[in-house]
Amino acid sequence: MNPVVVGISGASGSALAQGTVDELLRREVPTVVVCSNAARLVWQQEMGVSFNHHLSQWQEHPHFTFHSINELLAPIASGTYPTRGMVVVPCSMNGVASMAHGLANNLLFRAADVCLKERRPLVLVPRETPLHSVHLENLLTLARMGAVILPPAPAFYLKPQNIDDIVRFMVSRVLVALGVDAAMPADLQYRGTED
Numbered sequence: 001m002n003p004v005v006v007g008i009s010g011a012s013g014s015a016l017a018q019g020t021v022d023e024l025l026r027r028e029v030p031t032v033v034v035c036s037n038a039a040r041l042v043w044q045q046e047m048g049v050s051f052n053h054h055l056s057q058w059q060e061h062p063h064f065t066f067h068s069i070n071e072l073l074a075p076i077a078s079g080t081y082p083t084r085g086m087v088v089v090p091c092s093m094n095g096v097a098s099m100a101h102g103l104a105n106n107l108l109f110r111a112a113d114v115c116l117k118e119r120r121p122l123v124l125v126p127r128e129t130p131l132h133s134v135h136l137e138n139l140l141t142l143a144r145m146g147a148v149i150l151p152p153a154p155a156f157y158l159k160p161q162n163i164d165d166i167v168r169f170m171v172s173r174v175l176v177a178l179g180v181d182a183a184m185p186a187d188l189q190y191r192g193t194e195d
């Protein structure tokens, strides 16, 4: 099975990245991770432990591969290397701008650029609020290029009780958008009003 690439950039929402990688590995999907330097800073702030703490746990999984951000010789830097696509989660506005303009000066943005040029699935979980017009224009450019723009927006109608509920919903959305899962879990599907 071709791998899924997970790019982790320096926006708020490290738990979304952790949940995505955990769920891919739980499904035994080959998973290639690349993480920006800013994402490491955010990870420490939000998770209370270093990114390397989680990295060392993932590295025990046989389907896990990690590349450092400057490793431009990694296979995912080339369109000749087959992947199922990529998710950037969370996705910074710096990342949105880079990808919208074809900038590929590190492995994360190069791997995303490869997905765009090869017409492979590229799912972005952009996190910023509020958004100014350049953010919105860049997101529109990426949507027109075929990327799926999947903001970390909770489904309030499901009445999430805590952050874990929100993370699980978003990660499920990502897995469906990537084509890893066929549908949302039954308990995360809107069922209308049930009497």
Ligand SMILES: Cc1cc2nc3c(=O)[nH]c(=O)nc-3n(C[C@H](O)[C@H](O)[C@H](O)COP(=O)(O)O)c2cc1C
Pocket: 008, 009, 010, 011, 012, 036, 037, 038, 039, 041, 042, 045, 091, 092, 093, 094, 095, 127, 128
């Ligand atoms: C704690 C923290 C939270 C941040 N949250 C966001 C955010 O939600 N969205 C965003 O676009 N940038 C955010 N930033 C700023 C980015 O990390 C910064 O623009 C960085 O250059 C992004 O680099 P990258 O795209 O290479 O990961 C945050 C930075 C820190 C330190």
